Amino acid sequence: MPTRIQKQARQDTMLLNMGPSHPAMHGTIRIMLELDGERILNSEVEVGYLHRGFEKTCEHRTYFNLLPYTDRLNYVSPLINNLAYVMTVEKMLGVVIPERAQFIRVLMCELSRISDHLTCLAAMAMECGAFTVFLYKMKAREFIWDVIEQTTGARMTTSYIRIGGVRADLHSDFDTVLKKAVEETRLVLKDVHGLLDKNKIFLNRTRDVAVMSAQDAIAYGWTGPCLRSTGVLYDVRKAHPYLVYDRLNWEVPLGERGDNFDRYLVRMQEMEQSLRIVEQAAVHLPKTARGLIADGIEPAVAIKESRQRRVRKAIALSPNLEGSEGWRYPDILASATGYVVPPKEETYTSIEGLINHFKFFMRGHGIRPPKGEVYFAVEGGNGELGFYIVSDGTDRPYRLHLRAPCFHVVAALEHLIRGRYVADIIPTFGSMNMIGGELDR
Amino acid sequence: MEEKKILERLREKFPAEVEETASSLGDDLAVIDKGAVLPVMTYLKGKPEDYAMLLDLTCVDYRGEEPRFEMVYHLFSLTHNKRLRIKTRLPESDLLIASLTSLWKNADWLEREVYDLFGVNFEGHPDLRRLFMYDGFEGYPLRKDYPLRRRQPLIRLKD
Numbered sequence: 083m084p085t086r087i088q089k090q091a092r093q094d095t096m097l098l099n100m101g102p103s104h105p106a107m108h109g110t111i112r113i114m115l116e117l118d119g120e121r122i123l124n125s126e127v128e129v130g131y132l133h134r135g136f137e138k139t140c141e142h143r144t145y146f147n148l149l150p151y152t153d154r155l156n157y158v159s160p161l162i163n164n165l166a167y168v169m170t171v172e173k174m175l176g177v178v179i180p181e182r183a184q185f186i187r188v189l190m191c192e193l194s195r196i197s198d199h200l201t202c203l204a205a206m207a208m209e210c211g212a213f214t215v216f217l218y219k220m221k222a223r224e225f226i227w228d229v230i231e232q233t234t235g236a237r238m239t240t241s242y243i244r245i246g247g248v249r250a251d252l253h254s255d256f257d258t259v260l261k262k263a264v265e266e267t268r269l270v271l272k273d274v275h276g277l278l279d280k281n282k283i284f285l286n287r288t289r290d291v292a293v294m295s296a297q298d299a300i301a302y303g304w305t306g307p308c309l310r311s312t313g314v315l316y317d318v319r320k321a322h323p324y325l326v327y328d329r330l331n332w333e334v335p336l337g338e339r340g341d342n343f344d345r346y347l348v349r350m351q352e353m354e355q356s357l358r359i360v361e362q363a364a365v366h367l368p369k370t371a372r373g374l375i376a377d378g379i380e381p382a383v384a385i386k387e388s389r390q391r392r393v394r395k396a397i398a399l400s401p402n403l404e405g406s407e408g409w410r411y412p413d414i415l416a417s418a419t420g421y422v423v424p425p426k427e428e429t430y431t432s433i434e435g436l437i438n439h440f441k442f443f444m445r446g447h448g449i450r451p452p453k454g455e456v457y458f459a460v461e462g463g464n465g466e467l468g469f470y471i472v473s474d475g476t477d478r479p480y481r482l483h484l485r486a487p488c489f490h491v492v493a494a495l496e497h498l499i500r501g502r503y504v505a506d507i508i509p510t511f512g513s514m515n516m517i518g519g520e521l522d523r
Numbered sequence: 524m525e526e527k528k529i530l531e532r533l534r535e536k537f538p539a540e541v542e543e544t545a546s547s548l549g550d551d552l553a554v555i556d557k558g559a560v561l562p563v564m565t566y567l568k569g570k571p572e573d574y575a576m577l578l579d580l581t582c583v584d585y586r587g588e589e590p591r592f593e594m595v596y597h598l599f600s601l602t603h604n605k606r607l608r609i610k611t612r613l614p615e616s617d618l619l620i621a622s623l624t625s626l627w628k629n630a631d632w633l634e635r636e637v638y639d640l641f642g643v644n645f646e647g648h649p650d651l652r653r654l655f656m657y658d659g660f661e662g663y664p665l666r667k668d669y670p671l672r673r674r675q676p677l678i679r680l681k682d
Contacts, residue, residue, distance in 0.1 A: 086650055129654065129655065130653075130655035130656065130657075133655040135664060138664055139671070174548070298628070300576050301575075301628045301629070302629045303576055303577050303578060303629035305578075314601065322604075454547060455547075456547075456548055456550065457550055457579075457597060459578075466578065468578065468579060468597070470597070472583055480583075481583045483579070485579040485597070489632065489633075490629045490632075493628070493629050493631065494629075497628070522655060
C-alpha cells in the first residue's frame with residue numbers, strides 16, 4: 083500500500099527510507115524522506131514498531147500486578163513511570179504516604195531523571211561523532227545505576243515505588259554510594275561541558291538547527307526539557323508540586339532559541355539541578371531509628387515455631403529482602419491496610435497475616451479504588467508523564483491511558499526537519515529523546 | 524471580587540451544549556454535546572480562557588452503555604496553570620466527531636491513535652490512517668470486544 087509520501091512525491095525527487103533498522107533511529111522508528119539532493123522536502127514518520135498493547139494489557143491486570151509493565155515504558159527512567167502510575171492510583175484512593183517514603187521517591191526519581199538525560203545526550207553526542215562524551219556519560223550513568231541497583235535490586239526493571247510508599251527502605255551504605263555517584267556525575271558534566279559547549283563540529287550541527295518556536299511547541303503539546311528549551315516555563319514539579327518538591331530549593335533552566343543546542347543545554351543544566359535536589363533530599367531525609375534486625379531468629383526457625391505458638395521474637399529477613407522488614411513499614415509504607423503487601427514475616431508466621439495476604443492478592447479483592455476517573459501527571463524525563471485511569475470499582479482498571487511525553491515531541495519531527503539536510507535529522511532526533519517503549523506503548 | 528470559575532463561565536457561554544460540569548479529586552471536568560466540540564474548544568483555546576495546550580486526547584469504550592464511546596480531552600492553560608477535562612459521548616452507530624487538527628497540531632497523531640485503536644472517525648482530519656497498527660489490521664484493539672489474546676500477525680508465526 084503506497085504511503086502518503088509516495089503518492090504525493092514529485093517525479094524528480096528521491097524517496098529514501100531511514101529506519102527502522104538504522105542505528106540513529108534507535109531501532110523503532112521509520113522516516114520516509116522525499117529528497118531533493120540532500121534537502122528534505124517532505125517526510126513521513128512511521129511509529130508503532132514497539133507497540134505491545136500496554137493499555138490493553140493493563141486493563142486485564144490488577145492495580146498491583148500491572149506495576150512492572152510501567153517499568154517498560156520509559157525504560158531509562160523506570161522509577162518515574164512507577165511514580166506516575168502509583169501516584170495516580172493513590173490520588174484515587176486518597177492514601178497518605180510517610181514523609182520518609184516521599185523523600186526516597188524524590189531521591190530515586192531525580193537519579194532516574196539524571197540517567198535519562200545522560201542517556202539521551204550520550205546517544206545524541208555519539209551520533210554526532212563525539213564518542214568520548216558517550217563513554218563519559220555512560221560511566222556516570224553506571225554510578226547512578228549503582229545507587230539505583232543497590233536500593234531497588236534492579237538496574238532498569240525496578241518496580242520499586244509501590245502504591246502506598248516504596249518497596250524497601252534505603253540500605254545502610256546508601257549515603258556513601260550516593261555521594262560517590264553525585265561527585266562522579268558532577269565531574270562528568272564538567273568534562274562534557276568542556277568537550278561540547280564550544281566544540282565547532284557539535285555547534286555546527288546543533289546551533290540553529292531544527293528551531294522550534296514557543297508557539298509551535300505549545301501547539302504540539304511539548305512538555306519537559308524540549309518545551310523549556312523554547313523559553314516556556316512549565317515544569318510539573320513547579321506548576322503542580324507533588325511529593326516534597328516545593329520544600330526543596332532548585333530552579334528550572336530555560337533555553338532561548340529552541341534549537342538542538344538549547345535542548346542539549348537545558349538537559350545539561352537540569353541534571354545539575356537534579357543533583358542539587360538529590361543532595362538536599364539526602365540531607366532532609368527524615369532519619370529512621372529502625373535498623374536491620376541483626377539478632378533476630380532465622381525465617382525457617384520462625385516458620386517452624388509458628389506451627390506451635392505465636393512468634394513473638396524479631397525475625398531477621400534474608401539479605402535480598404533487606405529494607406522490607408515489617409517493622410520498617412511505618413517509615414516507608416502507608417499505614418492503611420489493604421493498600422500494601424502485608425509483611426512477609428506475618429504472612430508466614432500468623433494466621434491473620436496469611437488472611438491479609440490472601441485478601442490482598444485474591445482475585446476480586448486487593449486494591450479496589452472507588453468508581454470514577456482520575457488524571458495525574460508528574461514530570462518525567464521527557465516531560466509531563468500522565469496517567470488517566472477510569473475505575474469501575476473492581477480490582478482492575480476499566481481503562482488506563484498513558485500520556486506519553488515523547489509522543490507529542492516526535493509528532494513534531496516532520497515539521498522540524500522539513501527543508502533541512504539529511505544529516506540534520508540525526509542530532510534533531512537525538513535531542514528529542516525518543517523512547518520507543520513510551521511512544522508506542 | 525471573586526472570579527467566576529471556568530466551569531461556570533463555560534456553562535454561561537454554552538448553556539445548551541454543556542450537559543454537565545463537575546469537579547472530582549481536584550480535576551475540573553465538563554461533559555459537552557458531541558456537535559459542540561469544535562466551538563467549545565475554539566472558545567477555550569482563545570483568550571481569555573487561554574487553554575493553549577492539548578495535553579491529551581483519548582477515548583473510553585463503555586460497552587453495553589448507550590452512547591457507547593466517550594472522547595476525553597485534557598486541556599492545559601499555561602497562563603492560569605489549570606487543567607481541564609472535556610468529555611463527550613459518541614454512539615456506536617455514528618462514530619464521527621469533529622477533528623481538532625485545526626486548533627492543535629498534536630491532535631493529528633492523537634486522533635490517528637484513537638482512530639487506530641477505537642475506530643472513531645474524525646471529520647476534517649487531513650490524513651486519517653492507522654498510527655500504531657499496520658494497514659490491513661482487522662478490528663480495533665482497545666475496544667472491549669476485542670479479545671486480549673487475539674493474534675493476527677503479518678507473517679505467519681512458526682509453530
